[in-house]
Amino acid sequence: MSQQTVLVIDDERDIRELLTITLGRMDLKVDAVGTVAEARRALADHHYDLCFTDMRLPDGSGQEIIELIAAEYDETPVAMITAYGNVDAAVTALKAGAFDFVSKPVDIQMLRRLVRTALKLAEEKRNGVTASSATPGSGDRLIGDSTVMQQVRNTIGKLARNQAPVYIAGESGVGKELVARLIHEQGPRATGPFIPVNCGAIPSELMESEFFGHRKGSFTGAVADKEGLFQAAHGGTLFLDEVAELPLHMQVKLLRAIQEKAVRPIGAREEIAVDVRILSATHKNLAALVDQGQFRQDLFYRINVIELRVPPLRERRGDVPLLADFVLRQLATKSRSDAPARLLPEAKQALEDYDFPGNVRELENILERAVAMCDGDRIDASDLMLPQRPQRHGAEQPGAAGHAAHHAPAGGFAHAHPPTAPAPASTPSSELGLDDYISNLERTAIMKALEESRYNKTAAARKLGITFRALRYKLKKLGID
Incomplete structure (x- = not known):
């Protein structure tokens, strides 16, 4: 393997010598120049695995070098050498395509780590290793x-x-x-x-x-x-x-x-x-x-x-079936089931129509709840128990309801906690989010069924019209002991 080469561009002789010695000890070949013109000629004549450029040069700026390398030599990582505390120049360099920046006075250990990281990246590019591979x-x-x-x-x-x-x-x-x-x-x-x-x-x-x-x-x-x-x-x-x-x-x-x-x-x-x-x-x-x-x-x-x-998920509704399938397979693996639960067509449609104010995290919670509540391995729309969407008025745009509910707990009522005072059953309290309101109604209904069945969970589940497994899931999620 041929020796890797670094181009150093700085009009200060001391900096050029420091970098040349430091990089030489890392078994790197160094070309050092002091102007933009010399740098352009060097880049045109040779391939470099890494480049360092000062911000201020006698005939231009390091920014010119960074933009040139980004446009014509994009396989060469370039780092900006900035004056102490000059964060504006560093940010500008990074936005223009710089790999990183080094502040003066140069910290040798930091410089060596930067060089190793940059050369690893350059090698991956040379070998055709993409980010995904x-x-x-x-x-x-x-x-x-x-x-x-x-x-x-x-x-x-x-x-x-x-x-x-x-x-x-x-x-x-x-x-x-x-x-x-x-x-x-x-x-x-x-x-x-x-x-x-x-x-x-x-x-x-x-x-x-x-x-x-x-x-x-x-x-x-x-x-x-x-x-x-x-x-x-x-x-x-x-x-x-x-x-x-x-x-x-x-x-x-x-x-x-x-x-x-x-x-x-x-x-x-x-x-x-x-x-x-x-x-x-x-x-x-x-x-x-x-x-x-x-x-x-x-x-x-x-x-x-x-x-x-x-x-957000409402801007990519077509991805919902793929995500749902992925989540259901994960849940099956987690529970060691023979096969994942399946969404019936009406359940798939209900998910695609829903705005998901809690996005992917909410989808995961909804499906986890549905798996616990469904009979067998078939999930229908009612098993999803999606919150009813609030009425939209005037010129409100699609998805606005999702933004309004943005700070509510994701995942419907699965993660809600009991409010200090129950809201009236007729209308959601303005002090409560929709998820908390629904959780409160569920909690009240479950407690009533438990009391009437003398805390026999099987009988309480029968009264509520749900499976014992679903009741056990709700008791755990709602924190009812």
């Missing part, structure tokens, strides 16, 4: 043949080939974490860790310790050193789900960690370099939160280098 079967989990889902899969393949931060937008339940995981698995970091974290699930006072770690004795209860999420994701990907839930004080600290590629554990004197790709997501409108002053604009700018929107 790099991890056999991984793309199969993103179910759907619709045009929008084909576009999502194609975009995932492209995003997997660089290190730019990606912001995944989409409603609750559309599969944002799955998309993030596929971007990770299909890229050069696939052998590294994938660390997902729900930012809304961490108490505010524990966030800094959770993200950056702490040293023993740094605060009451710190009985040992603890590794943070950034350190755990070193060499891989950190997925920040529901990033909109981060309080402002943590947004500042997160921005610094992303920009400097380093974290300081609580109680530590020095920062620790971390090599992490950041993917983030939320079901909220992050741009609107920026306008409202609830999310920092500089952090939004940093994590939203590339945005990928995952469509």
Whole structure:
């Protein structure tokens, strides 16, 4: 195998020499030039496995080099060398197609990790290894043949080939974490860790310790050193789900960690370099939160280098039968059934007509409930127990009801909790979502049947007109002991 070659473009002799020595020790051949003109000639005359370019050059900018390589030498990963803290230049470079960026003064260990990742990517491109083939079967989990889902899969393949931060937008339940995981698995970091974290699930006072770690004795209860999420994701990907839930004080600290590629554990004197790709997501409108002053604009700018929107299920209704079949097969495997339950034609139609405010997660919950309630292995429309769609008025657009119900628990009444006070049986309370209202009615009916049958579950199920298995499922889901 021939020696791999790197092109370094920087007008500072010290930087050229530093990179030449460092890369030479990695058994790489280095060509170093100081201007855009020299770089153009070198790229035209030689093939390079990797390129580093400074942002400011005597006869132009590194941005020109990045755009040239993206257009004419797209098999060559290129990294921007930026001035300390110049995040704007780094973001612009990433959007133009840069693989990653390096800040001055150059951290040698970080540089070596970047080079290894970039050369692995270049080798995969040379050998014709596509994003989807790099991890056999991984793309199969993103179910759907619709045009929008084909576009999502194609975009995932492209995003997997660089290190730019990606912001995944989409409603609750559309599969944002799955998309993030596929971007990770299909890229050069696939052998590294994938660390997902729900930012809304961490108490505010524990966030800094959770993200950056702490040293023993740094605060009451710190009985040992603890590794943070950034350190755990070193060499891989950190997925920040529901990033909109981060309080402002943590947004500042997160921005610094992303920009400097380093974290300081609580109680530590020095920062620790971390090599992490950041993917983030939320079901909220992050741009609107920026306008409202609830999310920092500089952090939004940093994590939203590339945005990928995952469509809601109502925008790809044709994928519902495929998804339903996949879920039913999974449920059969989980329960060790001989064969998966089957949807009767009217049940399939009911699913395709439904708006799914909870998206794929809601579909999974509906089918799990239906499998528990159906007789035998045949699911009809009544087994689905889909909530009645509210009446639409005026010029309301299709799917608006789904947006209105967006924050209700997904999956119909399967995940609802008892309200503190029952709503009247005649009309849903304005204080309750539709799912909670239906759950309350079910709970009342089940409790009445249990009392009348002296808590004989078989007799109670008979009174309710459902199977014993269905009653047992409802008792568990509704939390009735």
